[in-house]
Amino acid sequence: MSAAEEVVTEGQAVEAVPKRAMTLGYGTSLVVLVALIITPLLVKNFIIFQMTMLLIYGLAVLALNILTGGSGQFSLGQSAFYAVGAYTSAILMEHANMNYALTLPIAGIICFGFGYLFGKPALRLSGVYLALATFALATAMPQLLKLGFFEHWTGGVQGLVVTKPDAPFGLPMSQDMWLYYFTLVITIGIYLASVNLLRSRSGRAFMAIRDNEIAASAMGVDVALYKTLAFGVSAGITGVAGGLGAIAVQFVAPDGYTITLAISLFLGMVVGGVGWLPGSIVGSAFIIFVPNIAEGISKGLSGAVFGVLLFLVIFLVPHGARQVAIVATQLFGKLKKN
Amino acid sequence: MLSTLRIAAAAAAVTAFAATSTTAFAQKKYDTGATDTEIKVGNIMPYSGPASAYGVIGKTEEAYFKMINDQGGINGRKVNFVSYDDAYSPPKAVEQVRKLVESDEVLFVFNPLGTPSNTAIQKYLNAKKIPQLFVATGATKWNDPKNFPWTMGWQPSYQSEAQIYAKWLMKEKPDAKVAVLYQNDDFGKDYLKGTKDGLGAKAASTIIMEESYEVSEPSIDGHIVKIKAANPDVLLIYATPKFAAQTIKKTAELGWKPLQILTNVSISVGSVMRPAGFENAQGVLSAAYAKDSSDPQWANDPGMKKWNEFVDKYMPGADKTDTSIVYGYGAAQTLAKVLQMSGDDLTRANVMKQAASLKDFAPDTVLPGVKLNTSATDFAPLAQLQMQRFKGEKWELFGDIISGDVASE
Numbered sequence: 060m061s062a063a064e065e066v067v068t069e070g071q072a073v074e075a076v077p078k079r080a081m082t083l084g085y086g087t088s089l090v091v092l093v094a095l096i097i098t099p100l101l102v103k104n105f106i107i108f109q110m111t112m113l114l115i116y117g118l119a120v121l122a123l124n125i126l127t128g129g130s131g132q133f134s135l136g137q138s139a140f141y142a143v144g145a146y147t148s149a150i151l152m153e154h155a156n157m158n159y160a161l162t163l164p165i166a167g168i169i170c171f172g173f174g175y176l177f178g179k180p181a182l183r184l185s186g187v188y189l190a191l192a193t194f195a196l197a198t199a200m201p202q203l204l205k206l207g208f209f210e211h212w213t214g215g216v217q218g219l220v221v222t223k224p225d226a227p228f229g230l231p232m233s234q235d236m237w238l239y240y241f242t243l244v245i246t247i248g249i250y251l252a253s254v255n256l257l258r259s260r261s262g263r264a265f266m267a268i269r270d271n272e273i274a275a276s277a278m279g280v281d282v283a284l285y286k287t288l289a290f291g292v293s294a295g296i297t298g299v300a301g302g303l304g305a306i307a308v309q310f311v312a313p314d315g316y317t318i319t320l321a322i323s324l325f326l327g328m329v330v331g332g333v334g335w336l337p338g339s340i341v342g343s344a345f346i347i348f349v350p351n352i353a354e355g356i357s358k359g360l361s362g363a364v365f366g367v368l369l370f371l372v373i374f375l376v377p378h379g380a381r382q383v384a385i386v387a388t389q390l391f392g393k394l395k396k397n
Numbered sequence: 398m399l400s401t402l403r404i405a406a407a408a409a410a411v412t413a414f415a416a417t418s419t420t421a422f423a424q425k426k427y428d429t430g431a432t433d434t435e436i437k438v439g440n441i442m443p444y445s446g447p448a449s450a451y452g453v454i455g456k457t458e459e460a461y462f463k464m465i466n467d468q469g470g471i472n473g474r475k476v477n478f479v480s481y482d483d484a485y486s487p488p489k490a491v492e493q494v495r496k497l498v499e500s501d502e503v504l505f506v507f508n509p510l511g512t513p514s515n516t517a518i519q520k521y522l523n524a525k526k527i528p529q530l531f532v533a534t535g536a537t538k539w540n541d542p543k544n545f546p547w548t549m550g551w552q553p554s555y556q557s558e559a560q561i562y563a564k565w566l567m568k569e570k571p572d573a574k575v576a577v578l579y580q581n582d583d584f585g586k587d588y589l590k591g592t593k594d595g596l597g598a599k600a601a602s603t604i605i606m607e608e609s610y611e612v613s614e615p616s617i618d619g620h621i622v623k624i625k626a627a628n629p630d631v632l633l634i635y636a637t638p639k640f641a642a643q644t645i646k647k648t649a650e651l652g653w654k655p656l657q658i659l660t661n662v663s664i665s666v667g668s669v670m671r672p673a674g675f676e677n678a679q680g681v682l683s684a685a686y687a688k689d690s691s692d693p694q695w696a697n698d699p700g701m702k703k704w705n706e707f708v709d710k711y712m713p714g715a716d717k718t719d720t721s722i723v724y725g726y727g728a729a730q731t732l733a734k735v736l737q738m739s740g741d742d743l744t745r746a747n748v749m750k751q752a753a754s755l756k757d758f759a760p761d762t763v764l765p766g767v768k769l770n771t772s773a774t775d776f777a778p779l780a781q782l783q784m785q786r787f788k789g790e791k792w793e794l795f796g797d798i799i800s801g802d803v804a805s806e
Contacts (some may be wrong), residue, residue: 217512218517324629
């Protein structure tokens with residue numbers, strides 16, 4: 060069946076992805092892991108910084124992937140959770156002098172609570188209406204951060220400058236490299252936890268809701284609980300990503316967390332393949348590097364070039380990186396047979 | 398042993414020679430980003446995103462350095478202007494500036510735009526001792542040589558402009574009852590502070606009302622009605638273009654005629670005065686430091702003639718009424734001057750030192766009499782403006798050039 064036919068026959072907005080197809084094989088995972096560990100030793104600090112951002116946005120895309128690919132709920136409000144996480148870390152580090160590593164779990168927990176609470180009223184909404192509600196959250200967030208009431212902590216429009224941590228124990232590595240490995244460990248931890256979550260009873264409940272809500276509730280799945288839980292988990296992971304982002308960029312300001320960020324993350328998820336967790340990194344690479352490529356082609360028309368590139372990707376590989384991976388596996392299998 | 402002595406003797410001779418002939422045989426000194434043939438200059442601009450209208454500044458600067466290179470460069474070196482898009486997003490600004498510094502290896506970063514973006518990169522550049530030269534924002538905090546010796550502003554700061562209005566008011570209308578309408582962010586608050594500083598001890602009695610609005614509000618009408626009720630006779634409008642136009646229009650609709658003073662940010666004839674209605678805008682005051690490219694009084698001005706030739710040749714098809722082209726030209730010309738002064742000593746320290754030694758420099762596009770001055774303790778190059786009054790369909794300058802230097806914080 061060709062890609063075009065597949066699209067035509069597809070009824071649901073979010074395609075049902077079997078849980079086995081959500082991850083990579085062990086061999087491939089190992090290769091990717093080794094590449095992620097070794098590359099920083101060979102490249103400049105600037106590239107290491109970009110790779111750190113790649114992992115951080117990868118985490119945020121992964122969080123959205125659990126929400127949309129896992130439980131079938133849309134969100135255009137991830138930038139709001141990312142902002143809350145970033146500000147939590149920044150405020151704790153700068154005002155309470157807390158260790159950067161300790162601020163991350165706190166950012167995660169606060170965002171989990173925030174997401175869970177937001178998920179409650181959002182329960183009444185589904186599909187595009189839910190997307191709109193989250194969109195409202197994303198547009199409101201930068202302005203909430205500017206409010207005079209919070210200004211003592213948030214720094215208002217001026218934002219907060221964050222001190223970058225040095226490598227601990229006198230390790231002979233640059234700040235960038237240390238932060239990269241620190242981020243890598245957290246990313247791998249969260250990735251493994253997410254994979255396990257989706258393979259667990261809760262994960263099956265998410266997917267049952269995604270595939271058919273009525274059938275799921277008939278089977279005894281507490282739809283309300285699992286939907287809000289998916290929101291909470293997704294927000295929590297996004298919050299950790301936001302905290303890491305604040306530490307890596309060394310600065311938080313309302314202008315960094317506009318609706319553009321939320322749409323970028325959504326884009327990253329689609330390009331990486333909805334419901335395919337390893338695709339999150341590919342999607343993250345797309346939203347970081349493709350704008351730079353577009354700018355390299357034409358400065359004045361960078362937006363248009365980006366649009367064309369995005370269109371090509373969606374037209375040629377509608378299922379994103381997952382589709383490329385499947386085709387590659389099939390080709391590899393054929394070659395093996397021959 | 399003998400050879401060591403010989404080397405020492407030779408070295409001594411060379412040193413003595415160098416010491417006696419510093420100017421003629423000045424030693425060439427370079428930091429990363431400068432060579433015998435090239436000076437690499439980095440820049441970030443919002444070519445996309447919410448502030449993309451300012452991208453024209455980057456394009457103007459690129460065109461300006463192309464012109465410089467066509468004329469043989471600066472002291473025989475070509476300027477390689479590398480400009481990236483930060484989309485007005487602080488995280489992207491950090492990424493692009495690090496790319497400029499660590500991958501492109503520029504000598505310094507010139508005219509990066511936006512207060513949030515510049516705040517995000519300031520610490521990094523100062524830690525690396527890389528000049529963050531002539532930032533394109535009017536916040537007052539860039540003039541802080543003690544804490545940030547590698548960061549320097551360019552345009553008049555919002556505070557110094559507000560001080561000029563305050564000084565003018567104290568002289569012309571000493572018993573004015575003033576209402577201040579300001580945008581509730583760093584931009585508006587800088588103006589408010591400058592006004593109060595300028596009025597000094599009289600601030601408390603002169604300012605009878607401070608009213609702020611949020612940039613998210615759809616209309617400003619409610620605030621105007623409220624201000625009118627307090628019956629001030631002077632209204633200071635520290636608002637961005639859309640709100641400034643609304644204010645002028647609403648004031649006229651209410652049949653209220655206070656003396657209105659408008660921030661330099663919103664003096665565009667096309668995007669503020671025309672939408673507000675020319676008949677409503679008569680008599681509004683403001684201040685300027687640059688020539689208005691659409692004003693016929695500069696048609697025979699030698700500086701603006703050069704500007705027009707430049708736009709015709711290097712930016713064909715560009716909209717000449719766009720103030721960003723005037724701005725970019727002036728900033729780029731200032732940099733060219735600094736690089737020329739740096740001579741063959743193209744180290745980061747010397748570029749910064751030369752930038753801090755500008756004496757009465759006047760780019761082609763600033764008003765006659767306005768001059769750029771800097772020193773080791775003054776990192777605010779432009780601090781002079783001239784008052785202007787809106788008459789007919791354009792601004793008319795009046796009075797002397799007024800200086801509003803704000804001491805560094």
